[in-house]
Amino acid sequence: MGEIWIKEAERLGDGSIGGAMDSPGAPGRVVWHTTESGHGNTYFKNIGDYLIRAGAEPHILYDPNTDRLGQYGPLNQSARALKNDGGTRTNRTGRVCIQVEVLARASNPFTGYWKPGPNFKALMRAIRSWGVPDTWPAGALAKVYADKNASRNRTTWATKGGHYGHSNIPGNDHWDPGNIDRAALLKAAPRESTPAAPKASTPKPATKPTVDLSNLIAAARRDPGLKQGGTTHPADVKVVEAALKAEGLLGASYAKDGSFGSLTRAAYSAWQRRCGYSGSAADGIPGKASLEKLGVKRGFKVKA
Ligand SMILES: [Zn+2]
Structure with missing residues (x-):
């Protein structure tokens, strides 16, 4: 061809x-x-x-x-x-x-x-x-x-x-x-x-990861009570940790463990306040609206 x-x-x-x-x-x-x-x-x-x-x-x-x-x-x-x-x-x-x-x-x-x-x-x-x-x-x-x-x-x-x-x-x-x-x-x-044909760039279709909201809530409630680094739904949590890190809210060393521990909760709480929530609405337990907002900005989908 x-x-x-x-x-x-x-x-x-x-x-x-x-x-x-x-x-x-x-x-x-x-x-x-x-x-x-x-x-x-x-x-x-x-x-x-x-x-x-x-x-x-x-x-x-x-x-x-x-x-x-x-x-x-x-x-x-x-x-x-x-x-x-x-x-x-x-x-x-x-x-x-x-x-x-x-x-x-x-x-x-x-x-x-x-x-x-x-x-x-x-x-x-x-x-x-x-x-x-x-x-x-x-x-x-x-x-x-x-x-x-x-x-x-x-x-x-x-x-x-x-x-x-x-x-x-x-x-x-x-x-x-x-x-x-x-x-x-x-x-x-x-x-x-005759110059060689430039390589056609075939960009990969971006496949966005999906985060399951109920998994995330379960992890945010359970992980802080586990021993350091304990996980419940690490796959979902890792996506959100990466997004919080990209927002400058979570340190790199905590951003890959898949554990929604107290630091991740604090980081998520900061994200909620950034979204305009306060008090118990900014308790670090993800809600649909704040999570979807983070997903739109940082490239993941939310299954609610
Ligand atoms: Zn002619």
Whole structure:
């Protein structure tokens, strides 16, 4: 499995543009396009929005001057920048069919003036992660509109992985990306220099401990009468001790014993006073309201 979302790319649109590939057994490929527009952030925004309105999203929008990189949809699903070739859904051909719209014009090949940077390398890293070879199986790109020298061979498209221009796609008539320097494009991100994919951080779902109020009350009534350190429901008490310690109400050396002894009761009493209780309502025997308040603040749930 290759990279589905490029970590370095900003997300564009709602993240959903296509669907499953029709021929996932065929090798992965990339199709290069140009937006036939200027570049820079205003075009990035306006063309970026236009492609959504038009329902013609590629996977990637790239500014060749600023190295800005945006991504509309997951690389392992189809994009929408190609026309079908009769019954063949060109957007869904191959293991992946990664489509890149470059903010440029076909008539002024962007490899003549671009400034590829780290984001271009990240894009190429993601492309290669799908096994897309550094080749141009259809050969030359169109130099002008309707250039007959640019191949749109169906068999090549159906069977060969690698890089294509929109001018190489059967059933399509656009001539973008123009006569870009195919070798220079690949050389701008040499394989050996391609940075490793940043590790995806998978935050663990926070599992909050649960404290049973009746267990806690039983411990608060019983433990002070036991010999030092005696416990009744240590698992529940430990959670509350840690919370009282975090509140600065209980010393660290008493905060892990699981015993709701006299010091823990005194600490809990201080917590109750902090909550606004006094007298017998702040006797150090936990009540539902004060315990829930402590739980919200210190990350545990209360079973009452
Ligand atoms: Zn195109």
